Amino acid sequence: MTGDIQQHDMWVPTRESVYESWSLPERLSPSVNVPNWQDVNPALSFDNRTMLMASRRPRGHRRGNV
Numbered sequence: 001m002t003g004d005i006q007q008h009d010m011w012v013p014t015r016e017s018v019y020e021s022w023s024l025p026e027r028l029s030p031s032v033n034v035p036n037w038q039d040v041n042p043a044l045s046f047d048n049r050t051m052l053m054a055s056r057r058p059r060g061h062r063r064g065n066v
């Protein structure tokens with residue numbers, strides 16, 4: 001995989017509580033970071049339960065789960 005593709009992958013750090021330090025970021029699953037496709041501009045929905053993103057995928061618009 002090239003650096004160009006990985007630079008568009010989405011990563012996330014976690015922490016146990018607001019009093020803990022953040023973990024090192026981990027790349028999100030292949031259902032989000034589809035190999036050879038660009039996934040960018042993540043944003044949370046108003047209720048913070050759904051992640052929205054822009055993506056260039058072969059089948060266009062569709063819903064998915066992480």
